[in-house]
Amino acid sequence: MERVTKRVVSIVLLIVGAVLAITALYMDITGSANAVRGNLLIFGVILLLSGLYFIPTANHRNIINFLFLFPLIITFAITVLLPFVLGIFYSMTDWTGITFTKFVGLDNYIQMFKKADYLYSLVITFIYTVLNMIAVNITAFALALLCTSKVKGKNFYRAAFFVPNLIGGLVLGYVWQFIFNKVLVSLFAGSMSMLADANLAFAAILIVGTWQYAGYIMMIYVTGLQGVPKDVLEASCVDGANQWRTLTKIKMPMIANTFTVCIFLTLVNSFKQFDLNLAITNGAPSRILGERVVNATEFLALNIYNTAISKNQYAMGQTKAVVFFIILAIVSLTQVSISKKREVEM
Amino acid sequence: MKTLRNKTIIAELVAVILTLIILAPFFLIVINSAKQSADIVISPIALPHNWAQLLTNMKNVINNQNFSYWNSFFSSLFITMVSLMLLTLLSSMAAWVLVRNKTKWSNLIFMLFVSAMVIPFQVVMLPLLSTFRSFSDFFGIQMLQSYKGIIFAYLGFGGSMSVFILHGFIKGIPYELEEAAWIDGCSPEGTFFRIVFPLMKPVQITVLILNGIWVWNDYLLPSLMLGLNGRIKTLPVAVSSFVGSYVKQWDLILTAAFLAMIPIIILFIFAQKQIIQGMVEGAIK
Secondary structure, eight states, X not given: OOHHHHHHHHHHHHHHHHHHHHHHHHHHHTTOOOTHHHHHXXXXXXXXXXXXXXXXXXXXXXXXXXXXXXXXXXXXXXXIIHHHHHHHHHTTBTOOSSOOOOBOTTHHHHHHTTOHHHHHHHHHHHHHHHHHHHHHHHHHHHHHHHHTSSOTTHHHHHHHHHGGGGSOHHHHHHHHHHIIIIIHHHHSTTOOOGGGSHHHHHXXXXXXXXXXXXXXXXXXXXXXXXXXXXXXXXXXXXXXXXXXXXXXXXIHHHTHHHHHHHHHHHHHHHHTOOHHHHHHTTEEEXXXXXXXXXXXXXXXXXXXXXXXXXXXXXXXXXXXXXXHHHHHHHHHHHHHHHHHHHHHHO | OHHHHHHHHHHHHHHHHHHHHHHXXXXXXXXXXXXOHHHHHHOSSSOOSOTHHHHHHHXXXXXXXXXXXXXXXXXXXXXXXXXXXXXXXXXXXXXXXXXXXXXXXXXXXXXXXXHHTTOOHHHHHHHHHHXXXXXHHHHOOOOTTSHHHHHHHHHHHHHHHXXXXXXXXXXXXXXXXXXXXXXTTOOHHHHIIIIIHHHTHHHHHHHHHHHHHHXXXXXXXXXXXTOTTSSOOOHHHHHHHHHHXXXXXXXXXXXXXXXXXXXXXXXXXXXXXXXXXXXXXHHHO
């Protein structure tokens, strides 16, 4: 395009875009309920951006930089950054999900730690996280050894073990609820459903959590184990090391990094467990704790959800969520510092 | 040599047994989807005596008002496809600018994206709902219970990790390629779309798979943003609302679960290598 036509096109687009956007904003501010104003604004902004694109200038590269970054940053700012900052603020108010009337400082946090259901949920989430991390990693590593051994049809087994991970926890959770309530009860005639007992229900979620996640972690271990150089393994074989020694003295130290990745990945994901928890037990059964009755298997993510959505205590739910975030941030920072330390050593 | 053979045979036996145990739930879904409620009560592990019941159950579930399979299937498909296309395009563009434009600002933005990966959905979900609600009221752009709202949210949540993965890859693309195009008179956007974008294909597949599995299976975000009984339902939301209205009707619930799983299992059969590779690479980075 000619420079002059470019200039004309860009000026026209910019002016029309600005007029549309300003009209829409004017309608917003004056409180108009006209449904057109939303589309007017979107259209105006698009025209403005394309007008910007056609400006004939030596700084075209800068305009492109802006245009390329703009869409993602605006979605990120509105869906993540803004709610995050607002959320921390709301946790210090008496927010109802719509408005708040006063600033209460750290009062919500103090109240929260006095609630039996929260403390119980915090404790069992920690226990679940650690147990699930151990169970998933041991299972996954064993499966990975199996899938890198001389077994025929390794690729088939890998795919088969991986399948549970493809399907959402919610759908699988309902299926497992069926298995615990119907199938196992009929297999072991006269037995009670695992989900009716507080401890066994906890174990049930642990079993399903391991079942679902182990195949995924296994694949990461497989990738790690395949990265161990062949000549090192041959050397150890020549030196007469048996399989157990090769495994513990060579393979495992060489994939230490993979262990760190897998351990932290399972820690974070177990801590965030929500879908399975909701679908298998939804917190049930109840457990009597002193004089209080709490939900025996309500992990933190579900506790946050129930506090806010079911009990309509938005400020309290948000406060719990902020603490939830802080714990996860500490875990992630620990992982980063461990990986950094290892990089320095290497 | 003989002991080695024996060991391999034991390992093979173990592998077969493990596969049977791990896949048993899927087997139970299939056999019980082909039974009537009464037969499940009699025995949930017996094989169905009439496989035609599977089709009857499927027909019932597909036509059910609460589940409306095809509507939810196409809603899920639409949301996943559009989110993935936009996410790949927009995060590739953003990552490229962040790598090639070395200023304080791009560093800051990149650090912001990386640190946001730690933020769990739970901490933003409640304010997100109220933000979107006031956004809709003020600007007149419907963000809740609408396709554009949920796709917008997926772009925001998926963006940080996608940018992080793509950023690492673009750093490895030689800058000389872009310089050469630049000298030949190619515009910056032309350089990006004709040269850099095609080179990013392998890592874009990783981004597509990671986000695809997540968006397709996600329950919490659509259940909050679209509502459990809203106009638009994704498959997981539909399953959940179906379970809510047909408590303990396991023949129908399992058929619904079966129908919800089929699309992704079919996809996995055709692209298992890419899917496994994509998900593992995403985790390691």
